[in-house]
Amino acid sequence: MVTIKDVAKEAGVSVATVSRVLNDNGYVGADTREKVMEAISKLNYSPNEVARSLYKRESRLIGLLLPDITNPFFPQLARGVEDEAAREGFRLLLGNSDEKAKKEQEYIQTFLQNNVVGVISATNRADDGIYEPLSIPLVLMDRTSGAYPSVYADGREGGRLAAKALVERGAKKITLIKGPAHVKPAMERFQGALEVLGAAEVDFSVLSTDSYTFDAAKGWAEELFRVHPDTDGVIASNDIVGIAILHEALRLGKRIPADVQVVGYDDIPQSSLAYPPLSTIRQPAYDMGREAAKLLIRLIKKQSITETAVELPVAFIDRQTTRGGTHDEES
Structure with missing residues (x-):
């Protein structure tokens, strides 16, 4: 591990000089500063941000709290946050709450103990008072709240687009999968889809779920075709559930999209x-981040903030699980 002493030796200066350069504290000649920066770059030296923040009583650390890092949607959000933070000279401390209040509170304490200067959260408890003790800026991501600044996608419009896609492509017996009730974006998608289905000449049913996990998705898919075997169109609560439904339909010998059309949500890489x-x-996950x-x-x-609620657009991506999709073919 490269230390500040290694940098000083490489640059031919004292440790104190390197420290002044790193902390931008005290006079250092331009030539000397350049030598130090070249040594830092050559040795790939990374100063201890926590120690430096304690020394200077300021920090370049941001806390990022996600609900489930195993869901492929959230790493895309995190990468967007990280890239922009790094561009501005900040680094991230990452927490994964697993949708558990106690774990979320523990991470908030960890962030504060490590002197973070701000927090970005994509969890679901912003309105429960869990963040009220914070005296540092907080931004919600993929979540909305009247109490905090937020960046999110238009979930209600996303639900409408999913429903319109199936109605316009001839589905007559649609199953709308309702995501977890405690996840506000899931409810917005659900309400948007209901608006369209309620006004269309189709039969539709609702399957309520309480999780987005991989293991649970398989169970929802099995339940769907057991309870609604004649379904010819499915609006999934997210892509994980959509892919599970696709697999189950194929296992049952159904043709995609001739017998069953499926629309997911998020557009994860998978x-x-x-x-x-x-x-x-x-959803523009990276851009949201x-x-x-x-x-x-x-x-x-x-700095001056003119807009504290940033809504980004969504789009329907027409692939092969809907009729008329790109390279449409039966399986």
């Missing part, structure tokens, strides 16, 4: 790799 590739509603980081950093820097 949706285009499924067979057949999954039609879905694309970047916008959340931009908003938080402006708050940290106490």
